Amino acid sequence: KQEVTQIPAALSVPEGENLVLNCSFTDSAIYNLQWFRQDHGKGLTSLLLIQSSQREQTSGRLNASLDKSSGRSTLYIAASQPGDSATYLCAVNSGYSTLTFGKGTMLLVSP
């Protein structure tokens, strides 16, 4: 059974810092991995999708990497802003198109 773990559970940084969020998964036989953002009590916004054959994806200030063999992904956020404050979720598609989620990293960026 796939298990997804995200470290750290919470992170507080001053504005402007670059930061890295970590995601690990137990079964490396995945189709893809997706990062989401969730504002408090709200829905999930897709940030990046990495297919199993890819090593990284970039969107603006976000860069996600995938090391399938070691069961790890990182989300790099450059020049963080207060508007980046949210919970970041990692989700793995291990087959049948369903996603297994981690518990998330709650990020607070202070001005």
Next chain:
Amino acid sequence: EPEVTQTPSHQVTQMGQEVILRCVPISNHLYFYWYRQILGQKVEFLVSFYNNEISEKSEIFDDQFSVERPDGSNFTLKIRSTKLEDSAMYFCAGTQTGDTEAFFGQGTRLTVV
């Protein structure tokens, strides 16, 4: 930009009552899903739906739950007899194929009292 629309945004119901949560997926999506998130916990998969039938369901999705796509646009989740532990945020999602980007709705917060 196309989006997944869920209604209602918040529903309060009495224990034992039936509820129907509604979703309008993105028009070119073919795979549809329901997930739920109990407060403070992980997002959990409930069921996937493709070609007008359930393709996979989790242990949570027992006989009290059912899904339907009655008119080719709406996608619904019915809970027949709600329990207190069904209180959660329910998310509808869709994908074009089985391994493409998943898009989620804003969720329906279900409170069972």
